[in-house]
Structures are given as structure tokens and as C-alpha cells.
Amino acid sequence: xxxxxxxxxxxxxxxxxxxxxxxxxxxxxxxxxxxxxxxxxxxxxxxxxxxxxxxxxxxxxxxxxxxxxxxxxxxxxxxxxxxxxxxxxxxxxxxxxxxxxxxxxxxxxxxxxxxxxxxxxxxxxxxxxxxxxxxxxxxxxxxxxxxxxxxxxxxxxxxxxxxxxxxxxxxxxxxxxxxxxxxxxxxxxxxxxxxxxxxxxxxxxxxxxxxxxxxxxxxxxxxxxxxxxxxxxxxxxxxxxxxxxxxxxxxxxxxxxxxxxxxxxxxxxxxxxxxxxxxxxxxxxxxxxxxxxxxxxxxxxxxxxxxxxxxxxxxxxxxxxxxxxxxxxxxxxxxxxxxxxxxxxxxxxxxxxxxxxxxxxxxxxxxxxxxxxxxxxxxxxxxxxxxxxxxxxxxxxxxxxxxxxxxxxxxxxxxxx
Amino acid sequence: xxxxxxxxxxxxxxxxxxxxxxxxxxxxxxxxxxxxxxxxxxxxxxxxxxxxxxxxxxxxxxxxxxxxxxxxxxxxxxxxxxxxxxxxxxxxxxxxxxxxxxxxxxxxxxxxxxxxxxxxxxxxxxxxxxxxxxxxxxxxxxxxxxxxxxxxxxxxxxxxxxxxxxxxxxxxxxxxxxxxxxxxxxxxxxxxxxxxxxxxxxxxxxxxxxxxxxxxxxxxxxxxxxxxxxxxxxxxxxxxxxxxxxxxxxxxxxxxxxxxxxxxxxxxxxxxxxxxxxxxxxxxxxxxxxxxxxxxxxxxxxxxxxxxxxxxxxxxxxxxxxxxxxxxxxxxxxxxxxxxxxxxxxxxxxxxxxxxxxxxxxxxxxxxxxxxxxxxxxxxxxxxxxxxxxxxxxxxxxxxxxxxxxxxxxxxxxxxxxxxxxxxxxxxxxxxxxxxxxxxxxxxxxxxxxxxxxxxxxxxxxxxxxxxxxxxxxxxxxxxxxxxxxxxxxxxxxxxxxxxxx
Numbered sequence: 001x002x003x004x005x006x007x008x009x010x011x012x013x014x015x016x017x018x019x020x021x022x023x024x025x026x027x028x029x030x031x032x033x034x035x036x037x038x039x040x041x042x043x044x045x046x047x048x049x050x051x052x053x054x055x056x057x058x059x060x061x062x063x064x065x066x067x068x069x070x071x072x073x074x075x076x077x078x079x080x081x082x083x084x085x086x087x088x089x090x091x092x093x094x095x096x097x098x099x100x101x102x103x104x105x106x107x108x109x110x111x112x113x114x115x116x117x118x119x120x121x122x123x124x125x126x127x128x129x130x131x132x133x134x135x136x137x138x139x140x141x142x143x144x145x146x147x148x149x150x151x152x153x154x155x156x157x158x159x160x161x162x163x164x165x166x167x168x169x170x171x172x173x174x175x176x177x178x179x180x181x182x183x184x185x186x187x188x189x190x191x192x193x194x195x196x197x198x199x200x201x202x203x204x205x206x207x208x209x210x211x212x213x214x215x216x217x218x219x220x221x222x223x224x225x226x227x228x229x230x231x232x233x234x235x236x237x238x239x240x241x242x243x244x245x246x247x248x249x250x251x252x253x254x255x256x257x258x259x260x261x262x263x264x265x266x267x268x269x270x271x272x273x274x275x276x277x278x279x280x281x282x283x284x285x286x287x288x289x290x291x292x293x294x295x296x297x298x299x300x301x302x303x304x305x306x307x308x309x310x311x312x313x314x315x316x317x318x319x320x321x322x323x324x325x326x327x328x329x330x331x332x333x334x335x336x337x338x339x340x341x342x343x344x345x346x347x348x349x350x351x352x353x354x355x356x357x358x359x360x361x362x363x364x365x366x367x368x369x370x371x372x373x374x375x376x377x378x379x380x381x382x383x384x385x386x387x388x389x390x391x392x393x394x395x396x397x398x399x400x401x402x403x404x405x406x407x408x409x410x411x412x413x414x415x416x417x
Numbered sequence: 418x419x420x421x422x423x424x425x426x427x428x429x430x431x432x433x434x435x436x437x438x439x440x441x442x443x444x445x446x447x448x449x450x451x452x453x454x455x456x457x458x459x460x461x462x463x464x465x466x467x468x469x470x471x472x473x474x475x476x477x478x479x480x481x482x483x484x485x486x487x488x489x490x491x492x493x494x495x496x497x498x499x500x501x502x503x504x505x506x507x508x509x510x511x512x513x514x515x516x517x518x519x520x521x522x523x524x525x526x527x528x529x530x531x532x533x534x535x536x537x538x539x540x541x542x543x544x545x546x547x548x549x550x551x552x553x554x555x556x557x558x559x560x561x562x563x564x565x566x567x568x569x570x571x572x573x574x575x576x577x578x579x580x581x582x583x584x585x586x587x588x589x590x591x592x593x594x595x596x597x598x599x600x601x602x603x604x605x606x607x608x609x610x611x612x613x614x615x616x617x618x619x620x621x622x623x624x625x626x627x628x629x630x631x632x633x634x635x636x637x638x639x640x641x642x643x644x645x646x647x648x649x650x651x652x653x654x655x656x657x658x659x660x661x662x663x664x665x666x667x668x669x670x671x672x673x674x675x676x677x678x679x680x681x682x683x684x685x686x687x688x689x690x691x692x693x694x695x696x697x698x699x700x701x702x703x704x705x706x707x708x709x710x711x712x713x714x715x716x717x718x719x720x721x722x723x724x725x726x727x728x729x730x731x732x733x734x735x736x737x738x739x740x741x742x743x744x745x746x747x748x749x750x751x752x753x754x755x756x757x758x759x760x761x762x763x764x765x766x767x768x769x770x771x772x773x774x775x776x777x778x779x780x781x782x783x784x785x786x787x788x789x790x791x792x793x794x795x796x797x798x799x800x801x802x803x804x805x806x807x808x809x810x811x812x813x814x815x816x817x818x819x820x821x822x823x824x825x826x827x828x829x830x831x832x833x834x835x836x837x838x839x840x841x842x843x844x845x846x847x848x849x850x851x852x853x854x855x856x857x858x859x860x861x862x863x864x865x866x867x868x869x870x871x872x873x874x875x876x877x878x879x880x881x882x883x884x885x886x887x888x889x890x891x892x893x894x895x896x897x898x899x900x901x902x903x904x905x906x907x908x909x910x911x912x913x914x915x916x917x918x919x
Contacts, residue, residue, distance in 0.1 A: 036825070036828060037876075084823070084824050084825075086825035086828065086831065088831065103812070103816075103823055103825050103831075103833075104823050105816065105820040105821075105823035105824050106816075106820075106823065107813055107816045107817065107823065108809055108812055108813050108816065123867065123868050123871070123872070124868070124871050126728075126868070126869050126871060128727055128728060128729050128730050128869070129725065129727060129728075131704075133701065133702040133703050133704050133707065133730065134701045134702060135700055135701045135702075136700075136729075136731060137895075137899075138894035138895055138899040138900075138901065139899070141871070142871040144871060144872075145870075145871040145872075145874060145875060148875050149875050149901075149902060150906050151906075152875070153875055153878075153879065153889055154905055154906045154907070155875070155878075155889050155890040155901065155902035155904075155905070155906065156890065156902050156903050156904045156905065156906045156908075157902050157903070158902075158903055159903055180906055180907075219704070220701070220704075222701070224698070225698075225895075225896065225898060225899065226898070226899050252903075265653060265867070268653070269653075
């Protein structure tokens with residue numbers, strides 16, 4: 001067992017983790033990164049499609065290109081790391097000392113660190129969580145598993161595909177299957193609007209003639225020894241099934257893209273408090289959780305729409321870790337709580353100090369045109385032509401604005417009409 | 418010494434328990450035939466996993482169930498130790514919500530005495546809530562049976578077969594009995610898709626298909642598939658039960674149970690629905706009965722885990738005999754044919770006692786075979802080392818010895834590459850021809866957790882593929898017919914474009 005004290009240990013070598021590690025090292029911290037898989041890069045490695053980096057690099061890159069810019073930089077900087085490393089336990093010894101237990105092929109390792117940046121990404125919701133019944137067949141995959149199969153391992157999961165869920169992951173996988181010569185029979189969406197970005201609906205479905213069934217629920221998967229068809233029904237505005245609207249779609253493969261959940265079980269075990277809306281930790285403006293010295297970023301914090309936001313968050317968490325190490329904690333005389341107001345489904349961060357500018361990342365509950373984003377307590381307003389649940393709204397609040405608040409700031413999304 | 422050839426049809430928990438008991442004898446040559454690619458894949462893999470105490474069956478109605486359950490329950494204590502099968506003994510509480518239910522508790526308390534089930538008693542308010550803090554506030558009393566246990570039923574089968582094979586039993590998977598050959602009123606053997614197996618004694622433990630086998634020798638009954646659906650809940654939920662909690666049984670079923678499995682998950686179910694005789698492969702779940710189970714479970718406990726913590730729903734089929742009576746018999750005609758059929762609940766608990774009975778009473782006495790004990794019979798079998806539950810020193814030692822222990826593939830259940838490889842080696846050792854992802858799953862609990870394999874299945878498939886020297890997409894998932902993928906990504910594309918033909 002070895003013992004070295006780090007300033008910051010980053011858990012997870014995807015975009016948030018790599019960006020955090022690079023930034024932390026640049027800020028002069030002693031850094032270690034732990035990655036569970038055999039390679040660095042995380043999910044973007046298997047994203048062969050473009051749309052990455054438009055904000056961060058002002059370029060349109062594929063996921064693979066995007067992440068290799070970080071991997072290459074990380075490696076050039078010689079940042080200490082382990083791949084195939086599995087974190088089993090965090091022991092929160094004090095605000096300034098955390099002990100990590102890690103399984104690696106070189107043996108069990110115990111590391112101590114002042115701060116942790118937790119960037120493990122998200123887990124996919126699967127069939128059983130969304131109430132689909134039927135047999136447990138081979139041929140039912142989550143979108144992420146199907147993507148890993150195709151674009152890391154070169155395995156074709158099936159030939160006639162039904163995709164459950166029209167979030168970006170579902171849309172992108174529809175196109176991915178179509179590009180490999182599979183027939184995508186349908187994308188099924190429970191809500192009356194698509195879950196993903198408009199550009200993805202156009203480029204992934206419309207351009208390939210793939211039908212999208214809005215306001216439909218997948219009821220059952222049927223077949224004898226493998227998937228043969230799915231049964232879908234229409235739903236009403238309360239999302240209840242309308243009896244008598246059953247329709248079957250023949251297929252050999254069902255791909256479930258029913259959303260993501262932050263993967264933070266180990267953080268929960270040390271008492272990190274979760275936000276029921278984001279299902280990720282409650283954090284302050286440095287993305288520090290309610291356990292001092294434990295930071296989080298990327299999809300482990302909140303399910304993001306763009307990888308650009310993910311790396312921004314990684315860098316912010318690194319800045320937080322650096323402040324923490326310098327000052328023995330995040331200095332703040334008071335914390336202003338940010339609340340969700342009308343048509344705001346979720347937002348991060350939850351607490352602001354007023355000592356620095358902060359970007360609020362939020363998602364709306366329902367789509368709306370011509371809206372005003374309003375923070376009544378500080379008198380801030382901005383207009384947007386359109387908001388959608390699929391697209392995060394990010395708003396920069398200047399510290400002078402935040403300072404106007406007494407103890408709370410509410411974010412509202414209101415119609416101009 | 419003249420050796421008797423014994424063929425056991427079916428490698429479920431009943432067939433496997435019989436195989437183990439018969440492997441003790443020098444003069445028996447035992448072969449187990451299983452139609453699936455792996456063992457324990459029928460009724461044995463999807464049930465409540467309860468080692469019942471034995472106080473729920475009335476001797477008058479179900480004489481064999483009443484006779485063997487308590488005894489089997491006792492034997493499981495020593496078997497689990499010998500076979501290194503994880504087992505626990507939380508005890509069970511049958512809950513009463515009304516005066517009528519209370520009368521039922523009294524009825525089962527009387528049965529406990531008749532069936533020789535120890536320490537069963539009715540508990541009220543404080544004692545009830547001390548035994549199970551999460552019991553429903555509406556419960557007025559409970560029948561406490563401290564001898565109830567839980568095990569992973571597939572572990573039970575795998576361990577029984579491994580131990581049997583170590584003691585000379587031959588296993589033939591993917592071997593389906595087509596006919597039973599009888600001459601001069603005596604069994605001669607079985608015809609299968611895999612050739613003819615000679616036999617002096619044939620034991621029919623074919624589960625859901627035991628009726629089909631029995632009809633081949635003119636002993637007619639039907640086995641009805643009775644479906645039970647279940648929810649499996651994430652191991653980290655706060656809303657738990659210490660005991661096995663269930664409602665007062667009905668004619669059809671022992672009712673809905675809530676328990677904490679040996680893996681630490683919460684299991685809720687089953688329903689009980691008779692299916693048509695030709696629906697012996699219908700293990701689909703249904704909205705209707707899953708809803709029924711959830712509503713029933715709500716009544717049992719004060720706090721049910723949230724629906725969002727469900728990691729799996731599944732269904733199993735029980736082999737229901739006419740009038741619920743087990744058919745455990747040796748016949749005069751054809752001589753040598755033994756049925757262990759219709760083994761619905763409590764078969765898991767009873768299987769060791771049933772196996773002993775078949776050996777001593779049916780083979781020994783009824784068929785008059787003198788049973789000669791082996792001198793070198795080995796009762797012990799070690800399970801696959803579960804890395805997750807070892808202490809740090811042992812983990813450290815194992816990684817040093819084999820770095821594959823340091824490669825955790827299944828994050829949720831912390832299963833290492835070394836355990837995956839050991840599972841494959843063990844499958845090969847007992848004679849399994851088709852190595853499948855489900856075979857690996859049941860032996861290691863990988864792909865069993867929160868993510869249901871969406872992170873790790875592909876990585877585990879690579880380990881299996883490398884070991885077997887086949888492409889990953891070809892790895893069977895559930896049976897020999899279903900593979901993980903349909904081909905190589907580009908090969909499929911090329912075929913479709915006619916490139917391959919060019």
C-alpha cells in the first residue's frame with residue numbers, strides 16, 4: 001500500500017475529468033486522475049458524430065477529435081494517472097483530508113488527498129426503470145451500450161431497430177444505425193415534443209426518413225426467443241396510455257435511450273446531499289458539494305446537453321479545488337441560495353457567494369417561445385426567442401448582480417405574451 | 418460389483434440435489450441430462466429463493482410437501498456449508514391484518530407443530546415490530562418462523578452440479594430427451610438429440626416438462642406452468658426488510674413476499690397465474706401483475722422502496738402438478754422409472770430431503786438396489802472467490818498472484834476479470850459446451866447490478882471472446898441461438914452493399 005498526499009484526485013477520465021486535471025495541474029496542484037476503463041476519454045471516444053467544441057474551440061469537431069485534444073494535452077503534461085482503476089470507497093477524514101481506496105492491477109492502493117473532483121458521468125436509465133414489460137431478451141440494449149459495441153468494439157447489435165426515447169443520445173444512435181445499413185423502424189417519444197436538440201432531429205431523423213412517434217409509450221417487447229416486435233400506444237396530455245391505440249412495430253433490436261442519471265453512488269455513501277431535480281449533488285459556485293473539498297462536474301453533477309459545458313464545469317471545479325487548497329476551504333462570508341421558479345426544471349449551482357461571476361446552467365420544464373428569463377430578487381432580465389427542455393439555458397450572473405440578493409435568488413422563465 | 422446406470426432428466430435444483438446424493442454411492446453410475454445450454458435455467462433461476470420452514474402445507478392435502486420441507490430446510494444448513502453456497506437465515510413473518518387472518522395464523526401455527534417446524538409462534542405489536550421494524554402499521558400480528566432462509570437458487574444448482582461432477586457424475590447439456598425406451602416392463606434408457614443413454618433407473622426431474630417425459634411411459638398427468646412476476650430493487654435503498662415478510666397464503670400461492678436477497682437486493686413478488694400447457698416458455702412480465710405485486714407489497718410494509726429504485730422486473734414459471742401434489746414415485750411398470758415431478762414450492766427448501774428419499778426409499782427399498790457408499794466421496798466444493806467480500810490483505814495477495822483480480826469489470830457488483838475467467842473455466846469443467854454471457858452472469862453476479870450490464874457487458878464479452886477465440890458478436894447471451902450482436906459492424910454494412918460477394 002502506498003501513501004501519497006495529493007492536492008486533488010480526479011475520479012473519471014472523461015471530458016470533465018480530463019479538463020479538471022489539466023486545469024488543476026496548470027494551477028499548480030499535485031494531481032492524480034483515476035479512470036475505470038482501460039483508456040482515457042470516456043464517452044466522447046465513441047461519439048463519431050460532429051457537434052463537439054462549437055463553444056469551447058469555436059470549431060465543429062467529432063467527439064473523438066474533441067476528446068483527443070484533451071487526452072493529448074493531458075499526456076503531454078505528464079499528469080499522473082491510472083487506467084483500469086476502480087474506486088471502492090472514500091473516507092472523509094476531515095475537511096482537508098480524504099482517503100481513497102482503489103483497486104488497480106498493481107494492487108490495492110490507498111491515496112490521500114485534500115480535494116476530490118468527482119467526474120464519473122452518468123448511468124443510463126434502462127428498460128425496467130421506464131416500466132416496459134415483456135421478456136428479458138437479448139437484443140435489448142441501452143443506447144450507450146449499443147454505441148460502445150459499434151464504435152469501440154465493432155459489434156453490430158441488430159438489423160431492425162426501434163429506439164425508445166428521442167433525447168440526443170437516441171437521435172444520434174438512430175442515425176448511427178442507419179449509416180451502418182440497419183433499418184431504424186421508429187423512434188418513440190413519450191412527450192409531445194422531441195427530447196433532443198432540433199439540429200439532431202433534422203440531421204439524424206429527417207435526413208434519413210426515420211419516423212418519430214411523439215406522445216407514444218412503449219408498452220411491451222414481444223417475441224418467442226428473441227425480440228420480434230414492440231407494442232406502442234398513444235398517450236394523452238397527462239402521459240396516460242389511451243386504450244385502443246395499440247400498434248405493433250416489427251424489429252429485432254430495441255435500443256433504450258430513456259435518459260441519464262448522475263452516477264454518484266460512492267458520493268452518496270459519504271453523505272453528499274442530492275438535488276431531487278438534477279439527481280446530482282447540491283453544489284456551490286465552485287461546484288463543491290456539501291462535503292467540503294469534494295467537487296463534481298460534468299454529467300455526475302447535472303445531465304448536460306453539450307460537452308462544452310462539461311469541460312467548463314471541469315475547469316471550474318479545478319479552480320475550486322485550487323482555491324480550497326490555497327485557503328484551506330472555500331472562503332465565503334455568506335451563501336445565497338438559488339431557487340427554481342416558473343418553468344425551471346433544474347439548475348446548478350445551488351449556492352452563490354457574490355464574490356465572483358457565476359454561470360447558471362438550467363433546463364426548462366416545457367418548451368416556450370419568446371420568453372424572459374428573470375431573476376426578480378436582483379432585477380436581472382434577459383430575453384430569449386425560444387427555450388426547450390433539451391437545451392440548457394446558461395446565464396452569466398456578474399458578482400455585482402449577485403451581491404444585490406439578500407439570501408436568495410430565483411430563476412424564472414416567463415412568456416412574453 | 419454390478420453398477421447400475423442412473424439417468425436424471427433435468428438439471429434444476431431437484432435433479433441436481435438427486436445427482437449429488439446419488440454420487441455418494443459406489444455402485445451407481447449417474448448421468449444428468451439437461452436440454453438447456455446451462456444448468457438451473459428453468460424454474461430454479463427465477464423464484465422467491467426462500468428456504469421455507471415447512472409450516473404452510475397441510476399433510477392431508479399435500480402429504481409430501483409437508484413431509485419434506487422442514488427436513489430439507491434443516492439439511493440446507495450443512496449442504497450450504499459443504500457446498501460454499503451463500504445462505505442466510507433471516508426468518509419469516511406471515512402478517513395478519515384482520516381477525517380472519519389471525520385465525521389463519523392459528524391454522525398455520527398448528528401445522529407447524531404437525532410438520533415438526535421448530536419455534537414458530539404468533540407475535541403481536543411490540544414483538545412484531547422489534548422483529549421487523551418496517552412492518553406495516555396496519556398489521557395486527559404475525560406468525561414468526563425463525564427457520565426460514567434465503568439463498569441464490571442458481572448458486573445452489575451450480576454448486577450441486579459442480580460437486581456431483583467432482584464425484585463422478587456426468588453432465589450432458591443441450592441434450593433433450595425424445596423418448597424413454599422400455600422393454601419387458603423395465604426401463605432401458607433414453608433417446609435424445611445427442612444419442613442413446615442406457616439406463617437401469619431413470620429419474621424424471623424435468624420440471625415444467627416432467628409431464629411430457631412421464632407420458633412417454635404411459636404415466637399421465639399435466640404440469641401447469643404457473644407464472645410469478647417479481648421486482649428486484651437496488652441494493653442501496655434505505656427502505657429495507659430484515660426478515661422475509663409475506664401475506665397469508667391463498668390456495669394459488671404463498672402470496673407476495675418482500676425479502677433481502679443474499680446479494681443485498683430487495684426482492685418483491687411473486688404473482689401467481691396459471692398459463693396454458695403450451696406456454697412453458699412464457700416468462701414475460703405484464704403491467705397488470707407487476708401493478709398487483711406493487712399494490713400488495715405496499716400493504717405489507719410501512720416503507721416500500723421508491724419505484725425508481727427498481728433495477729429489474731422478471732418472471733419465472735413454477736411446475737404446478739394436479740391438485741398441487743408433488744409426484745415422487747417409483748413404479749412397478751415400467752420398473753426403474755421414478756418421477757420427481759410437479760415440484761412447485763417448497764421444492765427449493767425440500768430438495769435435499771427429496772433427494773435422500775429417492776435414494777434410500779425409492780432406489781434402495783422399492784427398487785431393491787443395495788447402496789454401497791464410496792469411501793472417497795468428497796462432500797466439499799468451493800465457490801468462485803468473490804473478490805468484493807474479501808479483506809484487503811487477501812485482495813492484495815490475489816492481485817499479486819493474478820493481476821486480473823485488479824481489473825474490476827463490473828462496477829456495480831465489483832466483479833473482476835479473474836472471476837469472469839474462473840466462471841468460464843468452471844463451466845468448461847462441468848461439461849458445458851456453450852459458454853454464454855448469462856452463464857457468466859449467474860456465476861459471478863456481474864451484470865446483476867444497478868446498470869444491468871449496460872456499462873460492463875461489452876467488456877465482459879471481450880474477455881469471454883478472447884478466452885474462447887471467437888468474435889465478440891458471436892457470444893451467446895441466453896441460449897445457443899441468441900448472440901450478443903449480429904456481426905461485425907463493417908462486415909454487416911459490406912454484406913448489405915454486396916461488397917462481400919464481389
